[in-house]
Amino acid sequence: MSNQLIIEKGQQYVMNTYGRFPIAPVKGQGCYVWDADGKEYLDFLGGIAVCVLGHCDPRLQKVIQEQAARLWHISNLYWIEPQVELAEKLVKLSGLGKAFFCNSGAEANEAAIKLARKYFYRQQQTEKYQIISFKDSFHGRTLSTVAATGQEKYHEGFAPLPEGFLHARFNDIDSVKSLLNEHTAAIMVEPIQGEGGIHPAAPEFLKELRLICSQNDLLLIFDEVQCGMGRSGEVFAYQTYDVLPDIVTLAKGLGGGFPIGAMVASDRAASGFAPGDHASTFGGNPLATAVANQTVDIISRPAFLEQVQRMSHALQRELESINDQRIVSVRGRGLMLGVEFNQQVNELIKICMEKGLLLIGAGANVVRWVPPLIITDQELRQAMAIFTQALKEWK
Ligand SMILES: Cc1ncc(COP(=O)(O)O)c(C=O)c1O
Structure with a gap:
């Protein structure tokens, strides 16, 4: 099918929940994708921070093929070898105690919210059920x-939304303190806010959240669905802050493009769940966990993480050297950077796409840079050439 035909059929048959760009990528390799009409794009959004190893990595392909010939799905009624291996890896890398597997970021966070409530319920502290999270x-x-x-x-x-959620101001510890009360069970935070505009937490802010949670017997939940899995230059973004949560949630990059989510918790927090408390039919299935094992093996190598840090500095340098009065700031960590403009960026992103560079916004005024973690200097140069040319044409 051509781009046009795919779009027409999509408009007729697919539920209208996404504002989509008018192309249909059908093939990918490394940091490049091709649409149904054969046009090439440099993919610098990587499925929104998902394709950490780019598209169709041969090592992941091999694992999928081998596991597909062995066992796809069996059920959590039984022990699943690649799931157990992945749990061991995530526990050892995270400094936490036990892992639960699911299929997406929302599901991982849902599990964390349920675990926080059940943890206090089991301790007969049923009054503790509120979660403090953050604006943006x-x-x-x-x-x-x-x-x-x-x-x-x-x-x-x-x-009506479920009860028990309060929102403090990000990077404002007094605003957190003002919401604390006898019902508080947990604080849930993205160490680097993604969708809200690429806002890294201030190091002292995360440290103070840790202190508040320890002093008041609360659980600290880090949502690393977007900023985790090597994106920050460390496996977990909290390792760049040297602050350990009680629970961390993962998805996006964990399967390198294969759907999988996870919640990893300290042994103490994990004791909140007993058999029957929580479950997911597909969670931790052999196919997804086999792929995630390989992805985690690759992204956790010191040389891989050093390269992410090197490319992060290179990208940050390039973005900071752009001379455009409309740029308000460049911020972020690792390969999770945002360029904030003093106007909406939709049109700029469209121009980049037409010129063969895929990018995405974060909030109305921020261009988000979350490319595959394998980008090369040459791909970076190509992206910057397109971006600076697009800026010239952008009104
Ligand atoms: C920080 C964060 N948490 C949770 C989610 C939800 O993940 P999913 O779309 O896999 O449910 C996202 C998705 O963008 C995210 O960025």
């Missing part, structure tokens, strides 16, 4: 994760 956060599209998300536009029309 994004935690997913299920009803509870929408309630946790601190952006009104995602709440509109879905009332």
